[in-house]
Each structure stands twice: as C-alpha cells, then as structure tokens.
Amino acid sequence: MSDRLMRIHGPEFQAMADRVLEVTALTSRLNVLLFDDEAGKAALLEQILGRPLPARTTIYPPFFTDHGLHLELGERVFINQNCTFLDYAGIRLGERVMVGPQARFITSGHPVDPAERKLYLTGAPIDVAENVWIGAGATILPGVSIGRDAVIAAGAVVADDVAPGTLVAGPKASEIRRW
Numbered sequence: 001m002s003d004r005l006m007r008i009h010g011p012e013f014q015a016m017a018d019r020v021l022e023v024t025a026l027t028s029r030l031n032v033l034l035f036d037d038e039a040g041k042a043a044l045l046e047q048i049l050g051r052p053l054p055a056r057t058t059i060y061p062p063f064f065t066d067h068g069l070h071l072e073l074g075e076r077v078f079i080n081q082n083c084t085f086l087d088y089a090g091i092r093l094g095e096r097v098m099v100g101p102q103a104r105f106i107t108s109g110h111p112v113d114p115a116e117r118k119l120y121l122t123g124a125p126i127d128v129a130e131n132v133w134i135g136a137g138a139t140i141l142p143g144v145s146i147g148r149d150a151v152i153a154a155g156a157v158v159a160d161d162v163a164p165g166t167l168v169a170g171p172k173a174s175e176i177r178r179w
Contacts, residue, residue, distance in 0.1 A: 003122075003123065003124045003143065004088070004121075004123040006122075006123070007119060008118070008120060009119070020066045023048055023068045026068075027048060030044040030045065030048070030062075030063060031061045031064075035061075045059060048065060049071060054074060054075045057073050057075060061081065063082075065086070066087065066108075067086075067087045067088055070087040070089070070107075071091050072091065072093070074097065076095055077095070078097075080099060080136075081101045081102075083102065083104070084105070085105045086104075086106045086107055088107050089108060089123030089126075089142060090125035091105050091126045092126070092128065094130035095130045096130055097131070097134070098134065100133075100135045100136035100154065101137070103134050103135070103136065103137065104138070104140070105140045106139065106141055107124060107125060107142050108121055108123040110122060124142040124143030125142075125143070126144050126145075127145045128140075128146045129145075129148040129150070130148050130149075132147075132151070133150075133151045135151070135152055135155070137155045138154065138157075139156070140158045141157070144159065144160065145162070146158070146161070146162040147161075147166065149165045150162045150163070150167070150168070151166075152168055152169075153167065153168065153169035155170075155171060156169050156171065157171045157172060
C-alpha cells in the first residue's frame with residue numbers, strides 16, 4: 001500500500017471503523033483462549049487476517065491489531081506476546097522475522113497541523129525484509145522499511161529506514177518546530 005490520507009468524516013473512515021470494532025472483538029476472544037488451544041487460535045487468526053497463517057508462523061497472544069487484513073506475514077515469522085500491529089496502511093513481515101514482546105508497528109497517524117489533525121488520518125506502510133529481528137518494546141513508525149538481516153534493539157523507536165545488515169538502537173525525541 002502507498003501513503004494514505006483519509007478524511008475522518010467520510011465513508012472510507014466509517015468502513016475502517018466498523019472493521020476495527022469487528023477485529024477488536026476477535027482479538028479479545030483470541031487473547032483469552034487457553035495457550036494450548038491451537039485450533040481455536042488458528043481459527044480466530046484466520047478471521048482476523050482474512051487467511052490462514054503461513055507455514056510455521058507463530059503468534060503468541062495477547063496479540064493486537066486494528067484491521068488485520070493489511071498484515072502480511074511470511075513463513076516462519078515469530079511474534080512474541082503483547083505485540084500491536086496497527087495495519088491500516090499495510091505491514092509486511094518477510095520470512096523468518098522475529099518480533100520480541102511488546103513491539104509496536106504503527107502505520108497510521110494524524111497531520112501535524114492542528115486544524116487538519118481532527119479532519120484526517122494519515123498512513124504509510126511498513127515493510128520488514130527477511131530475517132530481521134525486532135527487539136522487545138521496539139516501535140516501528142509509519143513509512144519505515146527495514147532491510148534484510150537488520151536488528152532493531154529493544155526499546156528502539158524507528159522513524160527512518162534501516163539498511164540491510166544494520167543494528168539500530170535508542171529512543172529519539174527532539175524538537176522539530178513550534179507553532
């Protein structure tokens with residue numbers, strides 16, 4: 001998916017909001033299943049994602065997503081507990097990606113301008129190449145691409161693309177401008 005701008009008071013937003021309510025109900029059910037209820041987890045994840053999990057892909061609940069249908073998982077992906085995937089604009093995890101607990105993938109946001117903030121939802125896809133390791137508590141922000149074999153350290157906030165075979169670390173917040 002490409003970068004998106006959606007008017008909050010429109011039919012596209014209402015359709016998305018309806019899907020969010022549906023998926024929230026499904027993830028709520030998923031997150032209270034017994035851990036060894038493989039059949040129950042598989043059935044709910046298929047409803048959430050719109051297709052069965054790929055071969056040897058594992059998701060440990062609790063698991064959260066707002067849409068589900070825009071989350072593309074490769075084979076042998078491992079997603080640990082308590083991860084969040086806000087996939088409005090699309091998230092792709094390549095084969096053998098490992099995601100640590102409490103990692104967050106956020107594809108949506110709002111314009112910075114205060115007047116536009118209440119009118120629009122923005123979004124940009126996240127693309128994670130093969131064999132990437134995302135550490136515990138990392139946050140991947142809209143529009144980020146992460147190259148093959150990269151490592152995202154625990155707690156990192158990733159706002160820019162990551163080159164293949166690179167280790168990135170650290171939270172970063174700095175003033176950009178005032179209004």
